[in-house]
Amino acid sequence: MASKHFIQDTFERGKGILRIAPNFVPRRFSEAGRRLRLHPDDYYALGTKRGSIKERWFSSVITAMNGPLAPEDEGLSYVAPTNNIADKFALRDAIEELGAAIIGEQLMQEFGTWPMYSKFFDYNPPLFFHLHLDDESAARVGRVGKPEAYYFPPQLNNHPGEFPVTYFGFDPTVSKDTVRRRLLDYEKRDTRITELSRAFRLELGTGWYTPPGVLHAPGSYLTYEPQWNSDVNSVYENVTSGEVYPYEFLVENCPDDKKHDVDYIMSLMDWEANVDPDYRRKYFRPPTLAQQEAGRYVENWVVYANPYFSAKELTVLPGQTAVVKDSAAYGCIVVQGHGTFGAHECEAAVMLRYGQLSADEFFVSEDAAKQGVSIANRSQHEPIVVLKHFGPNNADAPTSVF
Numbered sequence: 001m002a003s004k005h006f007i008q009d010t011f012e013r014g015k016g017i018l019r020i021a022p023n024f025v026p027r028r029f030s031e032a033g034r035r036l037r038l039h040p041d042d043y044y045a046l047g048t049k050r051g052s053i054k055e056r057w058f059s060s061v062i063t064a065m066n067g068p069l070a071p072e073d074e075g076l077s078y079v080a081p082t083n084n085i086a087d088k089f090a091l092r093d094a095i096e097e098l099g100a101a102i103i104g105e106q107l108m109q110e111f112g113t114w115p116m117y118s119k120f121f122d123y124n125p126p127l128f129f130h131l132h133l134d135d136e137s138a139a140r141v142g143r144v145g146k147p148e149a150y151y152f153p154p155q156l157n158n159h160p161g162e163f164p165v166t167y168f169g170f171d172p173t174v175s176k177d178t179v180r181r182r183l184l185d186y187e188k189r190d191t192r193i194t195e196l197s198r199a200f201r202l203e204l205g206t207g208w209y210t211p212p213g214v215l216h217a218p219g220s221y222l223t224y225e226p227q228w229n230s231d232v233n234s235v236y237e238n239v240t241s242g243e244v245y246p247y248e249f250l251v252e253n254c255p256d257d258k259k260h261d262v263d264y265i266m267s268l269m270d271w272e273a274n275v276d277p278d279y280r281r282k283y284f285r286p287p288t289l290a291q292q293e294a295g296r297y298v299e300n301w302v303v304y305a306n307p308y309f310s311a312k313e314l315t316v317l318p319g320q321t322a323v324v325k326d327s328a329a330y331g332c333i334v335v336q337g338h339g340t341f342g343a344h345e346c347e348a349a350v351m352l353r354y355g356q357l358s359a360d361e362f363f364v365s366e367d368a369a370k371q372g373v374s375i376a377n378r379s380q381h382e383p384i385v386v387l388k389h390f391g392p393n394n395a396d397a398p399t400s401v402f
Contacts, residue, residue, distance in 0.1 A: 002089035002093060004097055006081070006089070007079075007089060007093065007094050007097045007098065008097070008098070010079065010081040010089075010094075011094070011098055011101070011102065011365070013081075013343070014342070014343050014344065015342055015343045015368060016102075016342075016364065016365035016367055016368030016371075017341070017342040017343060017344060017362050017363070017364050017365065017368055017373065018079045018081075018091070018094065018102075018362065018363045019079065019080045019081070019344055019359065019361070019362055020058070020059065020077050020078065020079060020080065020091065020331070020361040020362060020363055021077070021078045021079070021080040021085070021088055021357055021358070021361075022056060022349075022352055022356070022357070022358050022360075022361065023056060023057045023058070023060060023075070023076070023077050023078070024036065024038065024045075024053045024055070024056050024354060025053065025054070025055040025056070025057055025064050025066070025074060025075055025119075026046050026050040026051045026052060026053045026054065026066070027051050027052075027054045027055065027066070028049075028050060028051035028066070028067065029051065029128075029243065029245070030054065030123050030124075030125060030127060030128075030240075030241075030243065031052070031123065031124045031125055032052040032053060032054045032122060032123070032124060033054070033122040033123050033124045033159075033161050033220065033222055034122070034124070035120075035122050035156050035157065035158060035159070035222040036053065036054075036055075036056050036120055036122050036156075036222075037156075037349045037350060037351055037352055038053060038351070038352055038353075038354065039351055039352065039353050039354070042353055042354040045354035045355075046354075049069060050066075050069055050070070053354070054121070054122050054123055055119050055120060055121055055122065056119060056120040056122075057075055057077065057117055057118070057119045058077065058117060058118040058119060058120075058331050058332075058333055058361060058389065059077055059091065059114065059116075059117050059118065059330075059331025059363050059389065060075055060076055060077045060091070060117035060119075061076065061077070061090075061091055061092040061095060061113055061114050061117070061229065062075060062076070062117065062229045062230070062231065063075040063076055063231075064231055065231040065232070073090070075231070076090050076091070076092060077090070077091040077092075077117075077331075077363075078090055078091065079091055079094055079363075080357050083357060085355065085357060091114070091363060092113070095113055095114050096113070098365075100366075101365065101367070102329060102363075102365040102366070103329045103365070103366060103391075104328065104329055104366035104393065106393045107329070107391055107392075107393055111391075113229075114229075114329075114391065115228065115229050115308075115391050115392065116226060116227060116228055116229055116308065116309045116389065116390075116391050116392075117226075117227065117229060117331075117389075118224065118225060118226040118227065118311070118331065118333075118387075118389040119224075119225045119227070120156065120222055120223070120224060120225070120333075121150075121218065121222065121223040121225045122222045122223075123161065123218070123220060124161045124162055124220055125161065125162045125163060125220060125240070125241040126161075126162070126163045126165070126166070126167075126217050126218060126219050126220050126240070126241065127217055127218045127240070128217060128235050128236075128237045128240040128245055128249070129167060129193055129194050129197065129215055129216070129217040129235070129236050129237035129240070130215065130216070130217070130233045130234060130235040130236060130237070131212070131213055131214060131215045131216070131233065131234055131236065131268060131269060132145065132146035132147070132148065132210075132212050132213075132230070132232060132233050133145050133146065133212060133213070133230075133232050133233070133234065133253055133268055134212035134213050134270070135212075137253075137267070137268050138230065138232050138253070140254075140255050141232075141253050141254070141255060143230060143232045143253065144228065144229065144230045144232075145212045145228065145230060145232070146212060146227060146228050146230035146231070146232055146233070147209070147210065147211050147212050147227065147228050147306060147308050147309075148209075148210050148225055148226070148227035148228070149207060149208065149209045149210065149225065149226050149227070149285070149303040149306065149309065149311070150207045150208045150209075150210070150218070150223045150224070150225055151206070151207035151223070151224040151225075151285075151302040151303060151311060151313070151387070152202055152203065152204045152205065152206065152207060152221045152222070152223060152224070153204075153205075153222070153224050153313070153335055153385075153387065154204045154205055155335040155336045155348075155385060156222045156224075156335060157204055157221050157222050160220060160221055161219070161220025161221060161222075162220050162241070163219055163220050164201065164202045164219045164220050164221045165199045165200065165201050165202065165219045166199065166200055166202060166208070166216060166217060166218050166219040167194050167197040167198065167199050167215070167216060167217040168197070168198060168199075168200065168208075168210070168214065168215070168216050168279055168283070169197065169198065169214055169215055169216075169273065169274035169275060169276065169279060170196050170197055170198070170215070170274050170275050171196060171197065171198050171275070172275045172276070172277045174196045174275065176266065176271060178196060179193070179196060179266070179269075180262060180263075180266055182196070182236075183236065183250075183262050183265060183266070184262055186238050186247055186250055187238075187247050190238065190239040191237070191238055191239075192239075193236055193237050193238075194217055194237065197215065197217070198279075200280065200284075201219075202219045202221050204221070205287060206284070206285065206286050206287065206302075207224075207284075207285040207302055207303060208283050208284055208285055209283050209285055209303070209305065209306050210283065211270065211273060211283075211306075212270065213268065213269050213270030213273060213274070214269075214270060214273050214274055215236055215269065215274055217237065217240070224302075224311070224333075224387050226303050226309045226310075226311050226389045227309070228308055228309070232253050233253065234249075234250055234251070234252075234253055234254070234265065234268050235249035235250055236250065238250075250265065251265065254268075281401070282401070284401075285302065285303060285304065285305070285401070287300040287301065287302050287313065288300060288301050288304070288398060288402055289301075290312055290396070291324075293322060295317065295320070296316065296317060296320045296321070296322045297314065297315060297316045297317060297320065297322040297324065297375075298314075298315050299312050299313065299314045299315070299324065300312060300313050301397065301398055302387075303389070304397045304398040304399075305397075305398055305399060305400055305401050307392055308391075308392050309389060309390060309391060309392060310389075310390045310394050310397035311387060311388060311389045311390065312326075312387070312388045312390075313385065313386070313387055313388075314375075314384075314385070314386040314387075314388060315383045315384070315385050316337070316339075316375050316376075316377045316383060316384040316385075316386075317377065317383055318377055318379050318380050318381055318382060318383060319377060319378075319379070319380050320376075320377050321374060321375065321376040321377070322374070322375050323372040323373070323374045323375075324372060324373055324375060325369065325370060325371070325372040325373075326364075326369040326370070326388070326390070326394065326396075327369070327370060327394055327395050327396050328366055328369060328390050328391065328393045328394040328395075329363070329364060329365055329366040329369055329390070329391070330363075330364050330369060330388045330389055330390045330394075331361070331362070331363045331364075331388070331389050332361070332362050332363075332364065332386050332387060332388040332389070333360060333361050333386070333387050334346050334347065334348045334359075334360040334361070334384065334385070334386050335348055335360075335385050335386070335387060336348050336382060336383060336384065336385035337377060337379055337382045337383055337384030337385060338377075338378055338379060338384070339375065339376045339377045339378040339379070339384055340374070340375065340376045340378070341362055341373065341375055341386075342362075342364075342368065342373045342374060342375075344359065344362065345359050346359050346360065346362070346375075346384070347359045347360060348360055348385075
C-alpha cells in the first residue's frame with residue numbers, strides 16, 4: 001500500500017481529481033467483441049486459459065469473481081499518480097485513506113467506501129440468460145445483491161456484434177412451472193429457456209435499468225454498465241450460441257445444501273418483475289437533459305430512476321471550455337476527444353496495449369465536483385464526450401421515468 005503522504009500528495013496535486021489506470025478484465029466464457037480499444041494482439045494478454053479480455057472496469061474497489069487462476073487484485077482500479085506504472089496504488093486504498101474528503105460524508109457514513117463501479121461490457125455474441133441476486137439471497141453466500149444499468153454509447157459501437165438484442169424476463173403468459181421444468185433439464189439437454197422470454201432490439205444512445213432477480217441475456221452492443229459493488233449471479237441458460245455452461249454456473253452462488261434444490265434456485269427470481277407486462281415502460285431509459293450551456297456543452301442523464309446509482313453523458317463542443325458542476329463524487333471515462341480535465345491532460349484512447357497507462361479515466365472527489373470541473377476541448381472538430389457514474393447520493397438524478 002502506498003504511504004499516506006503519497007496518497008494525500010497525489011490527491012492535492014490533482015486538485016481533488018485522481019487519474020485512473022486502465023483496468024481490463026478477462027472472462028473465461030464467450031467471445032470478445034474487440035471494441036475496448038485494446039491492441040488486437042492483447043485480447044489474450046493473460047493467456048488462453050484465462051479467456052479473452054471482454055470487460056474494462058471503472059472506479060472499482062472490488063475484485064472480479066474469476067476463479068482460482070485470477071490474481072487476488074483482478075478487477076481493482078488503480079490510481080496512476082505519475083507516468084511510471086510502478087507508482088500506482090489502489091483506488092480502494094485511496095478511499096480508505098482519504099475517506100469523506102474524496103467520496104463525501106454521506107457515502108462514508110452509510111457504506112464506508114465507494115459503493116458502485118461501472119464497466120465496458122464487450123461481447124460479440126449475446127451473453128447467457130442470467131439473473132443477479134438480491135441482498136437477501138446474496139447474504140446467504142456472504143455477498144451483496146447486484147442491480148445494474150446499461151447505456152449503449154455510439155462512440156464504442158463501430159459494429160453491433162452478432163445479436164444486438166436483449167431478452168428480459170419471461171412473457172407474461174409463462175408459468176412458474178414451465179420455467180421449473182426447463183431448469184430440471186439443465187444437465188440433460190439444450191433447454192432453450194429464452195423461448196419463454198421476450199426480446200428488445202437495443203438502441204444506441206439509450207439504456208435500461210435491471211433490478212436484482214430479473215433474468216436477462218444482454219445483447220451484443222458494447223455496453224457502459226454502472227452497477228452495485230457485487231459480481232454475483234445465477235445462469236439459467238445452459239447453452240448459449242453453441243457454448244455449453246456447466247451446472248455450477250447455475251448454482252455457484254447458492255448455499256451448498258441448496259445447489260440441487262430447484263425450488264430454492266427458482267426463489268432467486270423476482271417473479272413479478274420478470275413477467276411484468278409493462279416492463280419496457282418501467283425499465284427502458286431514454287436520455288434526458290441534465291444541464292447545458294448553449295454553444296459550450298450539453299449533458300444528459302443516461303442512467304437514473306433507481307435508488308443505487310446514476311450516470312450522465314457530457315459533451316463539450318469543439319474549441320470550448322466548460323465548467324461543469326455536480327452534487328456528488330463520480331468516476332468517469334472519456335470516450336471521444338482530447339483536451340484537459342481539471343488539472344489533468346485528457347484524451348480518449350485509440351489503441352492501448354495491456355498494462356499501458358492512459359489519460360481517459362478519472363475519479364472526481366465530492367468537493368471538486370461541487371466546485372466544478374473545468375474541461376477544455378482542444379479540438380476544432382470533435383467534441384469531448386465523457387461518461388460519468390455516480391453512487392446513490394446524487395440528489396439531482398431524476399427519480400422517475402419521464
